[in-house]
Amino acid sequence: MTPAGSPGTSADRLQRLLALVPYVISRKVVGLSETASAFGVSERELVDDLNMLWCVELRTPDPYCPIDLSYEGGEIVIGQAEPMDRPLRLGVDEASALLVALRMLAEIGQTGEVPGLADRSALSRTIAKLEAAAGEAAAPSAQVAVQVDQHAERNVLARVRDALDSGKRVHLSYYVPARDEPTERDVDPMRLLIVEGRTYLEGWCRRAEAVRVFRLDRVLSIEVLPVAAQVPAQAEPVDVDAGLFRPSPGDLRAVLELGPGGRWVAEYYPCESVEDLGDGRLRVVLRTPDGGWVRRLALGLGEEGQITEPAELAAAVRADAAAALALYGPAATP
C-alpha cells in the first residue's frame, strides 16, 4: 500500500485529484506552496494536477468543462466543481487505521496521567465523530484491538507527566537487569514513548551524557527535582520507527543456538540474523552493548540456548552454572 499523495500509480494520483478539489473548496482560497506540502508533492506536480482538473471535459450532450479554477498569483480558487466538491468517503482500511489508533490512545489515556492525552473527552468526541462519518466502513475496526501494558506504576507515570509539563529534571532510581542492580541518575525528560506495548521515558541522561530511554516498569523511584531540565541542543531524539534498540559498532556479537524451548528469543529480541538448523532449532546472532545480558539469558535457557561465540562468554556461562550447582551440594555437581 502506498501512502496517498505519493507520486505513484494512476490510482494514487486519482485519489489525490479527488481530494484536492474539496481541500481547496473547504478553505475557499489556499496558497500553492501550502497545498503542495499538505499533499506531499512539489508545486510543479500540484500545478500539473490543477491543469488536469481544469481540462476535464465531458462531450455529451454538449461539450462542457465541469471544473473551473485558477491559481493566479500563487493562490488557488475553485469557481465551479459541483459534482466533486466533497471528499470520497473513508474506506474500511482508512477508517480502521484511525479508529484503532484512537481507541489505543484512549486506552493509554485511561490512566489519566499521560501528557497530551489527559483530556480524554477530546478522544471520545473524535472517535464518535469519526465513527459517524465513516458509517459502515467503521464496523470492521471493532475486530482489531490494542491492549497497552498497564504495568508501569501510575505514580511513576504521573511524575513523568509533571516533569514533562513543567520542564523539570528528574532523579531516577532505575533497575538494569543486565547488571542486576539499581542505578541512580538525573535525567532531563524529552518525550514519553509507547512502543511495542511498553512505555518509556526518553531523556537526556546526565550520567551517560547521551539520550537514553527508560522503561517505566523498571523505574524503582522517581523524584521531580526543583531544577529546570536542560536538554542540550545536540540531543537527537530517538528515531522511534527505526527501532528503539539499534546495535552500535562497538557492540558485542554473540551467537546462540536455540532449541525448540528457546525459539522465543528470536521473537522477543531483535536479532541480526536467524538461521533455521532443522528440528525446531535456530542459530541467532545478537548484538548488545552488554555481555552480562547474554550471559544471564544463556544461564536461564539452559540446554535450550547455548552460546557458541564468543568463547569467553560461553566459558563464563559454564563457570556460573558450575558455581551455582555447587551451592546445591556435592551430589548436584556432575
Added chain:
Amino acid sequence: MSRRKTERLLSLVVCLLSSERYLTATQIRAAVPGYPQSFDAFKRMFERDKEELRDLGIPLDMGTNGVLDEEVGYRIYRQAYMLPDIRLEPDEAAVLALAARVWRRAELAGAAAGALLKLRAAGVDAKEAQQPEIEPRLQTGEAAFGPLWEAVRDRRPVTFRYWAVGRSEAQRRELEPWGVVNRRGRWYVAGHDRARQAVRVFRLSRIEGRVEFSGPPGSVTVPPGVDVRELVGAWDERAPPLQTAVLRVRAGAGYGIRRRASSEQAGADGWDRVEAPFSDVGWFAEHLASFGPDVVVCEPPDLKDAVMTRLKGALA
C-alpha cells in the same frame, strides 16, 4: 503511470457523479474522452476502469432508469460517494493527527495517511505537532499481519503453518479468524480452528511462511457476542501466583528477585532468606537460573529441580 489513464478515470468519475440517470456503456463512451474506437477494446478497458474505481472505494452503482430499459447502466450516487460532514475542534484535530502517527511505517500507515488526506479535504485542520510530548507506535513487523487483517476484514478463512510452543516442527492450521489483537506489543489472531473444532489463539510471530486464504469473502461468521480481546487476554494471562518459593539470595545481589519478593530476611552467613510468589514453574525457573550463583532454591522441590536442570543444561 499513464497520464492518459488518470485523465480518463477522472473524467469517468466526474461524468458518473454528475449524472442524474444511469448511463449505459455506450453513453459513457460518448461522454468520456479517451476510450478507443473499437467497441470490444472499449469494453475491456471499461471493465478494468470499473475495477480500479471499486478498488479505490468509489461506489459504482448499477441499474436501469425504468422497467423498459434493457441495458444496465452505471452512476455514482453522490450520497454514497461523499464523506459526510465532519467538523473537529482544535483539540480533536490534534488527537487525530497524533492517531495518524501511530501506524507510521507499519501495515496500515498508507491507510492512515489516506484517511487524513480525506479528512483534511473535508476541511479538518489536523496539523502535526513538531515535537509531540508523546509518541505512541504500533508495529506490524510480523509478515502475517497484512493477510490476517484482510481475512478478518473480508471474513475469509485462512491456512498457515504454526510453531506451537516447544514443538520441533510447524503444523498446518486452518482458521476462521474473528479478530486480531495487539497485547503488550505482540499481535495475536483469535478464531475458530476448523481441524480442532474449537476456539484458538495464535501469536503472529510464530506463523511460518505465507498465510493463504482458503475460502471466499463473507464465508466466515463471527458468533455474536464474541470479544476477541477477552479471548486473547484469557489465553495470554499468566495464572495468578499460586505458590511461594523460598530462596537463599546472596547479600547485595539478586536485585531482580528482591523486587518481586513478598518477604526478605537478612541472614548472618552472607545469604538472605527471600520469599517470592510465582505461578509457572518453568518460567520462574528460567528467571532464577539467570541469576547463576547468586540464588539457591530451597522450596518447593519441583522448582529446585527445574532450576538445577537448567543449570546442568548450561554446563553441557
